[in-house]
Amino acid sequence: MADNDKDGKSFKEQFIDPVAGFGVTFRTMFRKVVTEQYPFEKLPTAPRFHGRHQLNRWPDGLEKCIGCELCAWACPADAIYVEGASNDDANGERFSPGERYGRVYQINYLRCILCGLCIEACPTRALTMTNEYELADNNRQDLIYEKSDLLAPLLPGMEQPPHAMRDGFDEGDYYRGGLSTGPAGGAK
Ligand code: SF4
Ligand code: SF4
Numbered sequence: 001m002a003d004n005d006k007d008g009k010s011f012k013e014q015f016i017d018p019v020a021g022f023g024v025t026f027r028t029m030f031r032k033v034v035t036e037q038y039p040f041e042k043l044p045t046a047p048r049f050h051g052r053h054q055l056n057r058w059p060d061g062l063e064k065c066i067g068c069e070l071c072a073w074a075c076p077a078d079a080i081y082v083e084g085a086s087n088d089d090a091n092g093e094r095f096s097p098g099e100r101y102g103r104v105y106q107i108n109y110l111r112c113i114l115c116g117l118c119i120e121a122c123p124t125r126a127l128t129m130t131n132e133y134e135l136a137d138n139n140r141q142d143l144i145y146e147k148s149d150l151l152a153p154l155l156p157g158m159e160q161p162p163h164a165m166r167d168g169f170d171e172g173d174y175y176r177g178g179l180s181t182g183p184a185g186g187a188k
Contacts, residue, residue, distance in 0.1 A: 045131045050114040052132040053107055055150045056125065059179050060166050061158030063095050063151070064126035065102035074121035079111035095161040098171035102126075105147035109135045124175070 036043055045051070056064045067084020085103035087094040095101035119127050137143050154160060165171070166179060173179060 045133060047131075049131050049133070050116050051130045052109075052135060052145075053118070053150055054128050054130050054152050055102070055105060055147065056128060056152050057154070057158060058097065058174055059157065061154055061163070062097055062161055062165070062174075063101055064124045065105060066096055066098060066124055066126070067100045067102035067105075068123065070121045070123060071118035071127050074117045075112075076115065076117060077111040077113050079108045079113075080118060081106040081108075089164065093162045094164055097165050097169075097174040102147065105150060107145045107150065109143040109145060110140060 058064060067082055069082045069084065072078075072080040072082050081104065082102055083104035084100045086099060087096060087101055114129070116129060119129055135143070165174070169179060
């Protein structure tokens with residue numbers, strides 16, 4: 001072609017394209033800055049952001065986890081370790097409604113990829129994820145979270161387990177949602 005130089009480059013490739021590249025830079029200089037000043041300013045995450053896990057409680061403080069290990073089996077990174085045990089009313093050791101509870105519960109955040117498959121697998125909605133994303137530390141041991149690190153805080157009206165199920169309620173009432181509507185010790 002007539003406007004090609006001896007290297008075979010056209011006028012556009014030699015002069016227009018490089019200037020167009022600077023045009024992108026120039027335009028961007030006038031756009032709103034998106035840099036976040038973390039950790040000095042912490043912005044909220046998207047509502048469904050997958051952060052640290054939480055082990056939830058029933059409205060009376062009993063734990064929702066039944067120690068079934070389904071979350072551990074669902075985890076592709078082998079990050080969850082669960083040991084279940086039996087509730088024992090005779091010895092005042094009831095931590096959840098029903099037969100079993102999670103005696104040991106650990107999540108290894110050195111392995112976890114925050115994929116959320118574990119919360120999908122949980123049959124009791126005991127396990128959910130918060131928006132908390134500050135999961136870094138200067139040693140490996142502190143990134144293995146224990147049950148005490150993951151349990152939801154006690155809200156007003158909740159009592160620290162172990163304790164009995166609410167008077168007049170059985171485990172079915174808990175799972176059918178009757179506990180949230182009935183008064184403590186009241187009718188079903
Ligand atoms: S979020 Fe994913 S990787 Fe992390 S514990 Fe759950 S299943 Fe495992
Ligand atoms: S968190 Fe859910 S799936 Fe995991 S052991 Fe507890 S009840 Fe089972």
